[in-house]
Amino acid sequence: MRGFYAVYAGKSIKGSGFMVQKICSWVFVLLAAVCMPDTMHVLPYSSPDEVEISVSYSGILEFLDVFANPYYYLDAAEFAQNDELEKIRAAAEEATRGCTSDYEKIYAVMTYVADSTYYDHLYLEGIEFRSQKAYDVLSTHIAICLGYSDLASAMLRSIGIPCMTATSSSHAYNFAHDGSRWIFFDPTWASYNTFTVSGEMLYEGYTDRYFDLESEEIVNLGLSHQTVSVNCGQATATFDWESHTAVMTVSK
16 A cells, blocks of 8 residues: 555656546545555545545554655755755755764754744744745744744755655644654754844754654644644645544545
C-alpha cells in the first residue's frame, strides 16, 4: 500500500490528462479497499468529482508514514523564489554544516529557527501585523508560529529534505522526513525568544523538548497540536482526533 501511494501521489505518474487522473484515483480507491479492509472504507461522496475514504489510524505519525508521500513536500518555491530562495538555501547550508544525516539536518534547522527567531507579541496582541513569509522571517527574525514553521519548511526543502507546515485550529508546526520516517518538531514552542509589545528583542535561547516526539506525546500537547488536515498530494486528509479516523478526499 505504501509503495503504491508513493507512485500515486508523487510525480512518477506521467501525464496530467483527465483520464490518467481518473484511472489513478479509482485504482487508489480499489487498492485501499483491498489492502486495508479492516481500517478503511469508501463513504458516499457529495460530488461526482471526488470520493471520500474513511481511514482508522493509531497516531498522526503512523498515518503520515503510510499516506503522506515525502516527494510532495520538496518544492521550496512554494515558500520563496529567486534571490530570496537562494538566501534561505544559504542559511540552511550554514545551519547544517557538519551534519552527517538528514535527521541531524532537521534538528539543526529546527534549532536555528528557534534560536534566531523572536516571538512577535505585537502581532499576537493585534497591535502591529507583519509578513510571515519565510524570507521576511529570515530577515527580521520576528514571527508568530506560521512564520517559524514556514521558514523551517523552506530551509529544509531548499536542501532537499521533505518538510510540511502542519496546522491546527490555533497553531502551526512541522513534520519533516529523514528518509525513513516523518519527524515532528515545533520551532515556535522550542524558542524562548520574545519580541515584546514595547519593541524589545529578548533572547532566551531554545529547547529541544519539542523535537522528534511520538504520536502519543503530540496528542499530550493538547488542542494546539491536533492537526486539522494534511494535503497528501492527490488527496486531502481531515482528522478526527477523538475517534482516530481520517477522512481522505480523493479527486476522481
